[in-house]
Amino acid sequence: MIDAVAVAVSVGGVQALEATDLSAAPGEAVAVVGPSGSGKSTLLRALTGVQVPSSGSVTIAGVVVTALPTGARATFRREHLGVVFQDPELLEELSVVENVALPLVLAGLARRAAVARAQEQLRSMGLGDKAEASPGTLSRGEAMRAAVARALVSRPDAVIADEPTASLDRTNALAVARLLTANARAAGVATVLATHDPDVVALCDRVVDLRADAHVAHV
Numbered sequence: 001m002i003d004a005v006a007v008a009v010s011v012g013g014v015q016a017l018e019a020t021d022l023s024a025a026p027g028e029a030v031a032v033v034g035p036s037g038s039g040k041s042t043l044l045r046a047l048t049g050v051q052v053p054s055s056g057s058v059t060i061a062g063v064v065v066t067a068l069p070t071g072a073r074a075t076f077r078r079e080h081l082g083v084v085f086q087d088p089e090l091l092e093e094l095s096v097v098e099n100v101a102l103p104l105v106l107a108g109l110a111r112r113a114a115v116a117r118a119q120e121q122l123r124s125m126g127l128g129d130k131a132e133a134s135p136g137t138l139s140r141g142e143a144m145r146a147a148v149a150r151a152l153v154s155r156p157d158a159v160i161a162d163e164p165t166a167s168l169d170r171t172n173a174l175a176v177a178r179l180l181t182a183n184a185r186a187a188g189v190a191t192v193l194a195t196h197d198p199d200v201v202a203l204c205d206r207v208v209d210l211r212a213d214a215h216v217a218h219v
């Protein structure tokens with residue numbers, strides 16, 4: 001469960017995000033839409049605890065993230081959240097399966113077990129044959145799916161994705177959006193994704209629109 005109440009962010013005197021409410025129940029996928037500069041990334045950074053709001057509160061899985069000190073927010077993010085960005089941001093020095101296993105290793109799982117679980121995650125997403133590949137040899141779509149695998153492998157309580165399909169062709173964009181929304185429903189995970197894409201919005205359960213004249217969440 002994600003519950004953001006009246007979250008506003010100002011950076012250096014500039015209002016990056018006006019007071020915004022957003023909630024996502026377990027199993028629900030919520031799309032955040034709005035033109036470039038409307039505050040989508042700022043809102044998502046507030047949800048992940050990377051950005052401390054100037055007012056309002058963010059509660060995820062019963063924890064008031066906005067009340068945690070910096071170090072505890074980082075720990076909470078690592079232990080409870082899956083995060084996906086517009087770029088895959090895979091580490092070139094590691095194989096694909098090692099990238100996907102990394103959150104599990106950081107969480108303290110033994111390397112062998114982490115790799116086995118990462119392998120299974122990749123298989124479930126049609127990337128089993130790419131496990132040993134170097135990230136640089138993947139197509140853009142495959143790399144994004146690997147990034148989604150890395151976000152989901154630790155079975156997070158909530159998933160936050162900032163324009164995860166923006167750099168993909170139609171087929172891959174829909175594939176990535178379907179992976180995220182299907183995971184939301186199958187695993188009962190509250191999922192928030194920022195997008196410009198009406199086809200991606202259509203796969204979500206609800207929309208939060210950050211346009212200046214649309215400050216109310218609508219169905």
Ligand SMILES: Nc1ncnc2c1ncn2[C@@H]1O[C@H](COP(=O)(O)OP(=O)(O)O)[C@@H](O)[C@H]1O
Binds near residue numbers: 011016034038039041
């Ligand atoms: N760290 C920052 N410093 C200054 N301005 C920022 C910062 N982060 C965001 N902004 C401003 O806040 C507004 C919202 O940005 P952003 O959240 O990136 O929008 P979006 O993701 O919808 O394109 C923009 O006007 C942007 O320039």
Ligand SMILES: [Mg+2]
Binds near residue numbers: 041042162163
């Ligand atoms: Mg953005």
